[in-house]
Amino acid sequence: MTMSSFTSLTLSPTPLISFNIATPSRTLDAIIESRHFNIHIMSGDELGVQVADRFTRGNTDNVFDGLEYDTSKTDGASLLRGEGIMYALRCRLLPDEPTRGLLKVRDHVIVVGEVVEMMPGSCANQFGLSYADRKYRQIGSVILQD
Numbered sequence: 001m002t003m004s005s006f007t008s009l010t011l012s013p014t015p016l017i018s019f020n021i022a023t024p025s026r027t028l029d030a031i032i033e034s035r036h037f038n039i040h041i042m043s044g045d046e047l048g049v050q051v052a053d054r055f056t057r058g059n060t061d062n063v064f065d066g067l068e069y070d071t072s073k074t075d076g077a078s079l080l081r082g083e084g085i086m087y088a089l090r091c092r093l094l095p096d097e098p099t100r101g102l103l104k105v106r107d108h109v110i111v112v113g114e115v116v117e118m119m120p121g122s123c124a125n126q127f128g129l130s131y132a133d134r135k136y137r138q139i140g141s142v143i144l145q146d
Helices: 026-034 046-054
Strands: 007-010 016-022 036-042 068-070 079-081 085-093 102-105 108-120 130-132 135-137
Touching: 026 036, 026 108, 036 046, 036 079, 046 085, 046 135, 079 085
Parallel strands: none
Antiparallel strands: 007 016, 016 108, 036 085, 068 079, 085 108, 102 108, 130 135
16 A cells, blocks of 8 residues: 555654555455554665655555565565665554554554654655645755755
């Protein structure tokens, strides 16, 4: 699944992030089952676009074909490696009651996760991939100078 955005909720005492998933979703089912997931920050170039675009096609079975990835961690979440990946955030669902990191809102679920590890990828690009107006983008010019 490719997300157009995720949000940092807090850095202290532990980093928390959130994002939304439309339901039904096989990705959400996998997150609920394992209680773990990874968020990959793509590089703001053609390599990042190629990786991100593969995961926009919904529930295809061959999405990992030709990509470097690892599922050897005990949490079962696939970890992408190789070109186009700037960082990977290993996360687990927030265990706090009553929602345990999942909040149903109409036909979506808000997922709240705790970042347990941040791992650098294999690219040295300075900027992550952005998405706006239905297009992949790079960071642009400064709009307001100090």
